[in-house]
Amino acid sequence: MNTIVYPGTFDPVTRGHVDVVERGARLCDRLVVGVAGIAYKSPMWSLNERVDMVRSATGHIPNVVVEGFDDLVVHFMKRVGANIMLRGLRPVSDFDYEVQFAWANRHLDPNVDIIYLMSSQDHFFVSSTLIKQMYEGGGDIRDLVPASVADRIVLGLSRARGGTHD
Numbered sequence: 001m002n003t004i005v006y007p008g009t010f011d012p013v014t015r016g017h018v019d020v021v022e023r024g025a026r027l028c029d030r031l032v033v034g035v036a037g038i039a040y041k042s043p044m045w046s047l048n049e050r051v052d053m054v055r056s057a058t059g060h061i062p063n064v065v066v067e068g069f070d071d072l073v074v075h076f077m078k079r080v081g082a083n084i085m086l087r088g089l090r091p092v093s094d095f096d097y098e099v100q101f102a103w104a105n106r107h108l109d110p111n112v113d114i115i116y117l118m119s120s121q122d123h124f125f126v127s128s129t130l131i132k133q134m135y136e137g138g139g140d141i142r143d144l145v146p147a148s149v150a151d152r153i154v155l156g157l158s159r160a161r162g163g164t165h166d
Contacts, residue, residue: 003082007034011043016123020088037070057146074109
C-alpha cells in the first residue's frame with residue numbers, strides 16, 4: 001500500500017485544501033492528512049478542533065485518513081509508513097517557503113520526496129489567514145470553506161473573541 005502524507009495547520013481547512021486532498025487521494029492507496037499542532041503559529045482552533053474540521057470536510061473521500069501530530073512531519077511520516085509528502089502550491093506566493101520547507105525536510109530525512117499540486121484556479125488566492133481576516137472584517141467566507149466547516153468558523157471566531165474555546 002502506498003501512503004502519501006499531506007501535512008498542514010489547516011486553521012481552518014479551506015476549499016483549496018479539500019481540492020488538493022481530493023486530487024492527491026487519486027495518486028495513492030491511502031492519503032493521510034496530518035494536522036500539525038504547531039504552537040509557534042498560534043492557531044485559532046485547538047488541534048482536536050482542526051482535526052474534526054478536516055475530517056468533516058474530507059469524509060466523502062474513502063482512502064483519506066486524518067490524524068493530528070505534534071512533532072516533526074518527517075517523524076509523523078515514518079509513523080504512518082509514508083515517504084512521500086504532498087503539498088499544495090499557489091502561484092508565486094508559496095514558492096520561496098516551499099523550497100525552504102522541502103530542503104529542510106530532505107535534510108532531516110533524505111528518503112522523503114515531495115510532490116506538489118498546483119491549486120485549482122478557483123482556489124489559488126485562498127489561504128487560512130485570508131479567511132480569518134475576511135471574516136473578522138465582516139466578509140462572507142462561506143464560498144471559501146467547506147459547508148461543514150463554515151458554522152464552526154463562525155462559532156470559533158466568536159468564541160476566540162470572547163477567549164473561551166478548547
